[in-house]
Amino acid sequence: MIKENSIIRKTDVINRRMFIIGAAKFIVFxxxxxxxxxxxxxxxxxxxxxxxxxxxxxxxxxxxRGDIVDYFGNVIAGNLKVYQLHIIPEQIENFNYxxxxxxALLELSDKKIENIIxxxxxxxxxxxxxxxxxxxxxxxxxxxxxxxxLVGVKPxxxxxxxxxxxxxxxxxxxxxxQPNEEEILNNDIVAERFVPGMKIGKLNLEKRLENYLIGxxxxxxxEVNAYGKRINQLEFQKGEQGSRVRLTLDTEIQKxxxxxxxxxxxxxxxxxxxxxxxxxxYSSPSxxxxxxxxxxxxxxWELIRNNPLKPxxxxxxxxxxxxxxxxxxxxxxxxxxxxxxxxxxxxxxxGKMELYGQTFHCWKxxxxxxxxxxxxxxxxxxxxFYEVARLLGVDRLNVxxxxxxxxxxxxxxxxxxxxxxxxxxxxxxxxxxxKGWVLGETLITGIGQGYIQTTPLQLCLxxxxxxxxxxxxxPKIVVNNNPLSLEEAxxxxxxxxxxxxxxxxxxxxxxxxxxxxTMFSSTNERFxxxxxxxxxxxxxxxxxxxxxxxxxxxxxxxxxxxxxxEQIPYKDRDHALYVxxxxxxxxxxxxxxxxxxxGSGSRTAAPIAKELFKLIIDRHxxxxxxxxxxxxxx
Numbered sequence: 001m002i003k004e005n006s007i008i009r010k011t012d013v014i015n016r017r018m019f020i021i022g023a024a025k026f027i028v029f030x031x032x033x034x035x036x037x038x039x040x041x042x043x044x045x046x047x048x049x050x051x052x053x054x055x056x057x058x059x060x061x062x063x064x065r066g067d068i069v070d071y072f073g074n075v076i077a078g079n080l081k082v083y084q085l086h087i088i089p090e091q092i093e094n095f096n097y098x099x100x101x102x103x104a105l106l107e108l109s110d111k112k113i114e115n116i117i118x119x120x121x122x123x124x125x126x127x128x129x130x131x132x133x134x135x136x137x138x139x140x141x142x143x144x145x146x147x148x149x150l151v152g153v154k155p156x157x158x159x160x161x162x163x164x165x166x167x168x169x170x171x172x173x174x175x176x177x178q179p180n181e182e183e184i185l186n187n188d189i190v191a192e193r194f195v196p197g198m199k200i201g202k203l204n205l206e207k208r209l210e211n212y213l214i215g216x217x218x219x220x221x222x223e224v225n226a227y228g229k230r231i232n233q234l235e236f237q238k239g240e241q242g243s244r245v246r247l248t249l250d251t252e253i254q255k256x257x258x259x260x261x262x263x264x265x266x267x268x269x270x271x272x273x274x275x276x277x278x279x280x281x282y283s284s285p286s287x288x289x290x291x292x293x294x295x296x297x298x299x300x301w302e303l304i305r306n307n308p309l310k311p312x313x314x315x316x317x318x319x320x321x322x323x324x325x326x327x328x329x330x331x332x333x334x335x336x337x338x339x340x341x342x343x344x345x346x347x348x349x350x351g352k353m354e355l356y357g358q359t360f361h362c363w364k365x366x367x368x369x370x371x372x373x374x375x376x377x378x379x380x381x382x383x384x385f386y387e388v389a390r391l392l393g394v395d396r397l398n399v400x401x402x403x404x405x406x407x408x409x410x411x412x413x414x415x416x417x418x419x420x421x422x423x424x425x426x427x428x429x430x431x432x433x434x435k436g437w438v439l440g441e442t443l444i445t446g447i448g449q450g451y452i453q454t455t456p457l458q459l460c461l462x463x464x465x466x467x468x469x470x471x472x473x474x475p476k477i478v479v480n481n482n483p484l485s486l487e488e489a490x491x492x493x494x495x496x497x498x499x500x501x502x503x504x505x506x507x508x509x510x511x512x513x514x515x516x517x518t519m520f521s522s523t524n525e526r527f528x529x530x531x532x533x534x535x536x537x538x539x540x541x542x543x544x545x546x547x548x549x550x551x552x553x554x555x556x557x558x559x560x561x562x563x564x565x566e567q568i569p570y571k572d573r574d575h576a577l578y579v580x581x582x583x584x585x586x587x588x589x590x591x592x593x594x595x596x597x598x599g600s601g602s603r604t605a606a607p608i609a610k611e612l613f614k615l616i617i618d619r620h621x622x623x624x625x626x627x628x629x630x631x632x633x634x
């Protein structure tokens with residue numbers, strides 16, 4: 001019995017051990033199964049996610065650029081709806097057939113077809129190829145009529161840049177076109193938002209303000225099948241239009257500048273003498289930037305490029321000219337400031353001046369007789385200013401000229417193409433030409449000839465700072481946040497000058513007033529060089545200085561012939577210049593005018609100022625009343 005019980009106990013122990021072992025194996029097995037099941041679930045999730053990624057695709061569309069408006073809110077660079085034709089390679093059943101049909105329907109050139117084929121090889125199958133960026137309405141209708149036979153073709157209505165005033169603002173705004181590889185690589189924002197068909201600024205403000213104007217991409221999300229074909233649009237995310245930029249320019253005055261220059265080569269600039277606002281800046285002739293939006297033809301490009309009047313050059317900022325007699329107010333001011341002359345200083349003009357065997361001629365062959373500063377400025381006597389420049393010296397003249405903005409960029413923050421010009425001194429010649437300065441060069445610098453080179457906008461700034469009493473201003477062409485009114489700007493300028501005497505461009509305020517009076521006499525008193533262009537009404541009355549800049553040395557024979565301007569070959573005619581400010585009492589605006597090969601400032605440039613000042617003054621109150629609205633900070 002005892003032995004039997006012992007056997008039973010041993011059997012129970014064995015059974016329990018077997019049960020425990022079996023249970024442990026089951027647990028291990030169950031764990032393995034659970035782990036495998038978990039891995040399978042995760043794997044399924046992974047493939048589900050990958051499947052979603054393959055099933056849903058995202059397309060970015062070109063962003064909409066922000067508008068550029070003038071001071072009064074008129075859109076000068078905006079957007080319009082255009083009709084385009086896209087093809088999507090992955091949806092095309094027979095590529096060769098489709099291309100032949102489109103070639104016939106749209107009369108596509110062989111070169112265009114070649115470009116489409118090249119593009120197809122570079123892009124992904126589901127990406128669009130833009131066949132035409134600007135279909136006419138009739139072409140758009142034709143494509144839609146045959147759409148049943150054009151598998152893979154997508155007519156698209158989209159937004160493109162538009163310049164409603166055509167050539168009026170080209171040299172201010174520039175134009176837009178498709179970016180090249182370098183432009184994409186050099187701008188992170190452009191690189192991020194780039195899609196085929198997108199256009200960026202290529203020149204001037206369109207280029208400078210690119211990051212403000214560009215906008216964000218609209219995004220389309222589509223469900224696609226296993227072959228990548230679009231099945232259903234899931235979402236459309238609207239992009240944000242680029243920032244709105246408001247300029248200081250007045251379209252009505254800009255139009256008038258274009259009309260008055262009448263396609264002659266030249267420039268007109270108008271500036272507020274207290275705020276530095278550029279009211280107008282027109283370079284003539286111009287060209288239509290809309291031609292560049294969808295690819296300019298070779299013929300149109302050659303016409304622009306080969307035009308002898310050089311429409312591609314922004315003459316206001318990049319044109320370099322001898323200022324001629326428009327520099328005389330600065331020469332006189334510098335001499336007064338350096339106590340070289342006073343208002344009683346007189347010179348006898350006989351029509352020429354002899355110096356070391358060299359003859360320096362006055363524009364008036366028989367001379368002006370004995371002249372003081374006022375009469376010399378009024379009649380623009382060269383002999384007087386030869387003598388003043390001789391006594392003053394070019395180095396002291398250079399200091400005054402640079403204070404008033406000559407030889408320096410005016411709007412360099414906004415325009416890469418702007419040139420600095422040059423106002424020479426003895427050090428400049430030694431460093432750049434390796435020669436010493438000679439006295440004769442000082443004399444001709446005193447009448448705005450020789451090495452001196454200025455831009456029209458520099459002359460406008462020079463005149464504005466004479467007009468405001470000799471205080472520095474910072475010209476601007478973009479309206480920033482919270483712009484000051486004209487009165488606020490004037491008061492702020494005067495307050496800063498009182499706090500910091502270095503802000504003044506003069507040593508003695510009386511000297512500035514003398515120059516203002518001499519410029520008044522030049523325009524408003526008998527025998528003044530621009531007397532015929534005067535306006536007697538005090539509301540419009542202005543003060544100014546004519547200039548005539550030689551483009552070639554006049555030979556003795558030519559001087560004796562004394563030919564009329566019409567008898568001189570165009571390229572040999574002098575440039576005509578005029579600078580002015582007005583109204584004379586409580587002045588507000590300054591301008592500079594240059595007409596290339598116009599003959600003389602009194603005959604050609606000053607009459608333009610007479611017409612322009614009436615409009616400028618009449619629009620003053622409208623400008624002053626213009627309410628400010630929120631702008632971007634640049």
